[in-house]
Amino acid sequence: MLQLQVLRQNEREVKDRLAVKNFKNPELVDEVISLDDQRKKLQLEYDTTQQQVNSASKEIGMLMGKGEKDAAEVKKKEVAELKARLQPINEQLIATESKLTDTLVQIPNLPSPLVPNGNSASDNEVVKEGGEKPGLHAGSVPHWDLIKQYDIVDFETGAKLTGSGFPLYKGAGAKLQRALVQYFLDYNIAAGYTEYLPPFMVNEASAYGTGQLPDKEGQMYHMQLDNFYMIPTSEVPVTNIYRDEIVKAEQLPIKMTAYSPCFRREAGSFGKEVRGLNRVHQFEKVEIVQLTHPDKSYEALDQMVAHVEGLLKSLESPYRILRLCGGDMSFTSALTYDFEVYSAAQERWLEVSSTSNFESYQTNRMKIRFKDENGKTQLVHSLNGSSLALPRIVACLLENNQKENEIVLPAVLHSYFGKSAIQKS
RNA sequence: GGAGACCUGCUCGAGUGGUUGAAGAGGCACGCCUGGAAAGUGUGUAUACCCCUAAAGGGUAUCAAGGGUUCGAAUCCCUUGGUCUCCGCCA
Numbered sequence: 001m002l003q004l005q006v007l008r009q010n011e012r013e014v015k016d017r018l019a020v021k022n023f024k025n026p027e028l029v030d031e032v033i034s035l036d037d038q039r040k041k042l043q044l045e046y047d048t049t050q051q052q053v054n055s056a057s058k059e060i061g062m063l064m065g066k067g068e069k070d071a072a073e074v075k076k077k078e079v080a081e082l083k084a085r086l087q088p089i090n091e092q093l094i095a096t097e098s099k100l101t102d103t104l105v106q107i108p109n110l111p112s113p114l115v116p117n118g119n120s121a122s123d124n125e126v127v128k129e130g131g132e133k134p135g136l137h138a139g140s141v142p143h144w145d146l147i148k149q150y151d152i153v154d155f156e157t158g159a160k161l162t163g164s165g166f167p168l169y170k171g172a173g174a175k176l177q178r179a180l181v182q183y184f185l186d187y188n189i190a191a192g193y194t195e196y197l198p199p200f201m202v203n204e205a206s207a208y209g210t211g212q213l214p215d216k217e218g219q220m221y222h223m224q225l226d227n228f229y230m231i232p233t234s235e236v237p238v239t240n241i242y243r244d245e246i247v248k249a250e251q252l253p254i255k256m257t258a259y260s261p262c263f264r265r266e267a268g269s270f271g272k273e274v275r276g277l278n279r280v281h282q283f284e285k286v287e288i289v290q291l292t293h294p295d296k297s298y299e300a301l302d303q304m305v306a307h308v309e310g311l312l313k314s315l316e317s318p319y320r321i322l323r324l325c326g327g328d329m330s331f332t333s334a335l336t337y338d339f340e341v342y343s344a345a346q347e348r349w350l351e352v353s354s355t356s357n358f359e360s361y362q363t364n365r366m367k368i369r370f371k372d373e374n375g376k377t378q379l380v381h382s383l384n385g386s387s388l389a390l391p392r393i394v395a396c397l398l399e400n401n402q403k404e405n406e407i408v409l410p411a412v413l414h415s416y417f418g419k420s421a422i423q424k425s
Numbered sequence: 426g427g428a429g430a431c432c433u434g435c436u437c438g439a440g441u442g443g444u445u446g447a448a449g450a451g452g453c454a455c456g457c458c459u460g461g462a463a464a465g466u467g468u469g470u471a472u473a474c475c476c477c478u479a480a481a482g483g484g485u486a487u488c489a490a491g492g493g494u495u496c497g498a499a500u501c502c503c504u505u506g507g508u509c510u511c512c513g514c515c516a
Contacts (some may be wrong), residue, residue, distance in 0.1 A: 039474095043485080044475060044476065044485095047474090047476080047484055048475095048484075048485090050484085052483070053496085054484095058497080059496095060443085061443040061444080061496085061497065062443085065443080072496080073496095075496070077496090080496075083496090159460065199488070244474085246471090351427080365473095367473095377488090
């Protein structure tokens with residue numbers, strides 16, 4: 001959530017920038033400010049009354065010590081009256097505070113000045129395009145046919161085991177998953193990221209910390225018996241590692257990477273767009289996360305973008321980098337770059353990574369702070385990106401590299417996969 | 426799953442109802458001492474919110490989390506979470 005202080009001091013600017021995100025309820029900003037005023041008033045009233053209670057209680061203690069029971073009784077009555085007054089104030093204070101946070105979390109992060117105006121995906125700005133679109137041979141087919149021809153992903157049996165959208169990888173298909181995960185992790189570790197293997201379920205506090213709760217509850221699988229959520233991305237457990245902590249300035253930037261399966265309900269998706277591996281309920285992903293000094297986060301974002309780009313280049317895939325427009329960005333992001341690879345047989349671009357700077361929006365909720373040069377406690381900035389999500393990369397690798405009787409893998413994967421190509425079994 | 430012990434500040438650790446935000450030790454920071462360092466020595470060392478603010482100052486809350494008893498709770502009671510030990514079960 002946004003920092004109250006920022007919101008109060010730059011009300012006009014906040015509203016202007018929210019407009020870039022097509023935010024429909026700018027009046028929430030005014031609401032937050034008036035709730036905060038109310039909160040302060042109540043807080044002062046509560047504190048001063050509580051102070052009277054505290055000092056009277058101390059006096060009672062001293063009177064009792066001196067054996068002046070009657071005087072103590074008089075004080076006790078006084079305290080009882082004060083406490084009777086305190087109760088409704090306290091109730092109002094709690095109510096106001098919770099209404100304040102409820103309102104504040106409904107206001108999205110402010111877009112950075114680099115974010116272009118726009119309403120939908122078509123308004124995103126292509127900032128870079130690289131690699132070459134392959135020329136496919138005559139009998140080329142989309143990946144959902146290839147996986148059957150080569151018998152490497154079995155959706156039908158996955159559906160039998162769980163439901164639609166839960167692919168069962170088999171043989172070379174399973175091994176390719178493992179090879180890619182291993183390669184991506186090694187690539188990230190070489191760039192200074194520390195590897196983590198996090199829990200695949202998280203509690204409510206963690207889901208709230210990265211912003212999946214309260215607004216995106218329906219997107220996560222929920223284990224009701226234990227009140228755990230299956231993670232939609234390892235960003236959730238990994239960013240939460242430092243929740244409620246104050247780190248030392250010299251620890252920054254903290255660079256973390258993690259592999260995890262990701263679970264997404266994807267309620268409401270259907271149709272050709274989501275065929276095959278284009279959209280599934282469970283998929284493998286390697287994520288990178290950084291916690292940085294607030295002055296360094298955009299520098300870090302550029303590094304992360306270059307890092308992911310290098311990965312796509314090494315996979316010899318045609319790709320492009322988009323800067324998302326205000327209307328297409330996520331609620332919590334200040335600036336997002338999406339990476340898409342070209343799927344030659346489908347003749348469309350598929351998103352394989354989304355790399356964002358959240359500034360202090362997430363860390364304000366999670367209270368991840370550091371001590372700056374002057375000894376002041378400040379929020380760090382958080383960033384994350386996929387490097388990479390597997391299914392769509394796999395779709396592209398299969399489609400773009402298909403030959404008459406085999407699928408040739410990029411050189412960088414040969415040692416991880418153990419062979420240079422996938423053959424029909 | 427059953428039985429029990431426990432959860433205090435950066436760390437260790439005292440504290441079983443009354444000026445305890447919390448003794449003591451260690452660590453860390455700064456100063457003194459030193460040619461320099463070690464040793465020694467002095468001082469400081471939480472977070473959030475609020476009032477007042479130029480600064481200083483003051484208040485409230487926080488001893489796993491939440492609730493309760495009490496004029497008063499780190500201390501008593503309840504719930505939840507976590508750690509450890511023993512038993513059971515198990516990849």
